[in-house]
Amino acid sequence: xxxxxxxxxxxxxxxxxxxxxxxxxxxxxxxxxxxxxxxxxxxxxxxxxxxxxxxxxxxxxxxxxxxxxxxxxxxxxxxxxxxxxxxxxxxxxxxxxxxxxxxxxxxxxxxxxxxxxxxxxxxxxxxxxxxxxxxxxxxxxxxxxxxxxxxxxxxxxxxxxxxxxxxxxxxxxxxxxxxxxxxxxxxxxxxxxxxxxxxxxxxxxxxxxxxxxxxxxxxxxxxxxxxxxxxxxxxxxxxxxxxxxxxxxxxxxxxxxxxxxxxxxxxxxxxxxxxxxxxxxxxxxxxxxxxxxxxxxxxxxxxxxxxxxxxxxxxxxxxxxxxxx
Amino acid sequence: xxxxxxxxxxxxxxxxxxxxxxxxxxxxxxxxxxxxxxxxxxxxxxxxxxxxxxxxxxxxxxxxxxxxxxxxxxxxxxxxxxxxxxxxxxxxxxxxxxxxxxxxxxxxxxxxxxxxxxxxxxxxxxxxxxxxxxxxxxxxxxxxxxxxxxxxxxxxxxxxxxxxxxxxxxxxxxxxxxxxxxxxxxxxxxxxxxxxxxxxxxxxxxxxxxxxxxxxxxxxxxxxxxxxxxxxxxxxxxxxxxxxxxxxxxxxxxxxxxxxxxxxxxxxxxxxxxxxxxxxxxxxxxxxxxxxxxxxxxxxxxxxxxxxxxx
Numbered sequence: 001x002x003x004x005x006x007x008x009x010x011x012x013x014x015x016x017x018x019x020x021x022x023x024x025x026x027x028x029x030x031x032x033x034x035x036x037x038x039x040x041x042x043x044x045x046x047x048x049x050x051x052x053x054x055x056x057x058x059x060x061x062x063x064x065x066x067x068x069x070x071x072x073x074x075x076x077x078x079x080x081x082x083x084x085x086x087x088x089x090x091x092x093x094x095x096x097x098x099x100x101x102x103x104x105x106x107x108x109x110x111x112x113x114x115x116x117x118x119x120x121x122x123x124x125x126x127x128x129x130x131x132x133x134x135x136x137x138x139x140x141x142x143x144x145x146x147x148x149x150x151x152x153x154x155x156x157x158x159x160x161x162x163x164x165x166x167x168x169x170x171x172x173x174x175x176x177x178x179x180x181x182x183x184x185x186x187x188x189x190x191x192x193x194x195x196x197x198x199x200x201x202x203x204x205x206x207x208x209x210x211x212x213x214x215x216x217x218x219x220x221x222x223x224x225x226x227x228x229x230x231x232x233x234x235x236x237x238x239x240x241x242x243x244x245x246x247x248x249x250x251x252x253x254x255x256x257x258x259x260x261x262x263x264x265x266x267x268x269x270x271x272x273x274x275x276x277x278x279x280x281x282x283x284x285x286x287x288x289x290x291x292x293x294x295x296x297x298x299x300x301x302x303x304x305x306x307x308x309x310x311x312x313x314x315x316x317x318x319x320x321x322x323x324x325x
Numbered sequence: 326x327x328x329x330x331x332x333x334x335x336x337x338x339x340x341x342x343x344x345x346x347x348x349x350x351x352x353x354x355x356x357x358x359x360x361x362x363x364x365x366x367x368x369x370x371x372x373x374x375x376x377x378x379x380x381x382x383x384x385x386x387x388x389x390x391x392x393x394x395x396x397x398x399x400x401x402x403x404x405x406x407x408x409x410x411x412x413x414x415x416x417x418x419x420x421x422x423x424x425x426x427x428x429x430x431x432x433x434x435x436x437x438x439x440x441x442x443x444x445x446x447x448x449x450x451x452x453x454x455x456x457x458x459x460x461x462x463x464x465x466x467x468x469x470x471x472x473x474x475x476x477x478x479x480x481x482x483x484x485x486x487x488x489x490x491x492x493x494x495x496x497x498x499x500x501x502x503x504x505x506x507x508x509x510x511x512x513x514x515x516x517x518x519x520x521x522x523x524x525x526x527x528x529x530x531x532x533x534x535x536x537x538x539x540x541x542x543x544x545x546x547x548x549x550x551x552x553x554x555x556x557x558x559x560x561x562x563x564x565x566x567x568x569x570x571x572x573x574x575x576x577x578x579x580x581x582x583x584x585x586x587x588x589x590x591x592x593x594x595x596x597x598x599x600x601x602x603x604x605x606x607x608x609x610x611x612x613x614x615x616x617x618x619x620x621x622x623x624x625x626x627x628x629x630x631x632x633x634x635x636x
Binding site: 019022023027028030031032034035037038041042044045046047048049050052053056068125126129132138140141142143144145146147149150151152153154157158159160161162166167169201205206209210213233258261262264265266268269279280283284287292295296298299300302303306307310 | 354358362365366369370372373374376377379380383391394395396432436437439440442443447448449450452455458459462464465466467468469470471472473474475476477481501502504505506508512536537538562565566567568569572573585586589590593598600603604607610611614615617618619622625626629630
């Protein structure tokens with residue numbers, strides 16, 4: 001390393017003064033100075049919008065008036081939405097007991113629970129396969145990652161082309177054997193299933209990669225001990241692999257649950273927000289109708305739901321493994 | 326392995342029936358296991374690749390033959406790859422996507438690596454609180470930022486009587502929000518990378534008379550280059566693949582910096598739905614990502630893993 005070039009002598013005058021000034025700062029002052037750009041960007045594009053979204057959710061809609069929002073109404077938006085009194089201004093109800101899979105909360109929760117369970121099981125299996133030693137493992141891993149790297153809009157288009165009723169081979173076949181209706185992508189229950197399949201296709205490799213990293217950090221000696229004491233493959237998995245990979249698996253599930261609650265992009269090209277109305281869909285369509293109060297209130301509710309979901313994972317984990325976090 | 330070699334040392338007569346039977350079962354179970362393994366690998370490969378095969382098959386089939394469509398190709402009509410660009414100017418959408426992904430990558434690398442250095446190597450008051458504030462952003466759904474960001478970028482927010490700049494329908498409307506939302510992941514991974522560089526190197530160069538910035542750019546940055554490359558690749562993939570802001574921050578015209586999200590969905594809006602062109606455009610749109618996966622598989626794996634798990 002050529003350190004002789006880096007000494008302070010020989011610098012031009014104004015640059016030298018600035019450098020001297022930087023050198024005289026304390027570590028805390030220097031740190032804050034260096035963080036100015038990132039907090040400027042995130043302040044304007046992330047922190048302020050969050051605060052402003054919450055603030056707007058406390059004001060009434062003003063769809064017709066020139067002003068973007070109406071008068072202060074406190075928590076009225078939330079109360080109305082949760083009690084179902086806003087249904088008229090939503091594209092699809094927030095909660096509808098008669099037709100649950102055509103309303104936002106059930107659609108989002110069924111989607112999240114379904115894809116997280118399937119992706120976890122398939123992802124764990126995929127990781128166990130990739131953890132074996134065999135020729136061409138690198139190629140297999142590369143091929144299996146590919147769906148993860150497909151842009152969301154193309155992912156949607158692929159499953160539109162697989163399941164629509166004119167050229168979609170899978171959709172046509174499932175209609176013929178009676179599992180799907182004649183027009184699956186316009187039937188809420190069928191379309192939701194197609195969106196879930198699309199998500200499983202794209203996101204399973206993500207869980208697999210995380211779990212694979214967890215598997216590779218397991219001490220090989222443990223397997224040797226298990227083998228010597230006569231454990232079968234299944235017993236080795238049950239007593240060594242699974243308990244040791246569980247924390248990683250839970251982290252992967254947490255990430256996927258958060259991601260699944262936000263589902264929006266996959267739905268648009270496959271079936272559209274009217275057929276599969278996720279919570280994000282409700283926010284976007286009320287935003288498009290300039291119902292800013294309702295829209296921001298649903299967005300805040302989403303954030304609260306995702307936050308509670310995180311607690312569901314974090315609290316038991318923190319209790320059992322307090323030292324690890 | 327040790328027990329097996331022990332068994333083979335003896336002849337068959339030395340073993341009782343149970344021993345012989347169990348030895349066969351062990352060998353056989355290995356064969357069963359290997360067979361099962363091959364089946365599972367085949368299943369995963371089929372699931373991963375069949376959608377791409379279907380895209381290619383559709384793209385190569387001219388419209389008039391759609392009624393005869395099956396699992397085997399029935400035509401080889403490469404012309405749809407040209408026609409797709411004539412019906413929708415998909416090349417412009419792709420160029421917009423790639424340029425905006427590159428812009429986001431540059432912003433994230435420049436700003437994120439400085440922040441990663443500060444969080445990874447410096448000790449200062451309020452560090453934990455600030456880092457938590459940054460990380461918490463990645464848990465919020467994009468919908469929680471939408472309306473204020475949209476109003477800001479359409480020039481509808483006034484600060485001290487000056488209205489915000491109209492960036493809607495321009496690259497800034499997508500690049501700025503996405504940079505901010507990728508930043509938590511970038512800072513987290515880079516801070517981990519920076520903190521793993523031994524203190525001795527930086528101390529030595531400082532004692533030699535190097536300035537703070539000199540040590541950062543001549544000693545620390547070169548050592549953190551693999552981490553920065555990982556972040557660059559992840560940011561590019563995330564931005565190119567993103568849907569939400571890419572869809573809502575432009576009006577869909579290619580001259581207004583609309584990305585592939587709009588390019589692809591425009592095929593659904595054309596008069597006659599041309600499935601073969603949708604498939605052809607989708608294949609073209611995936612190519613940059615496929616190349617990245619082939620060339621930078623290791624970076625993607627290490628980045629995703631480091632982003633989600635603690636080392």
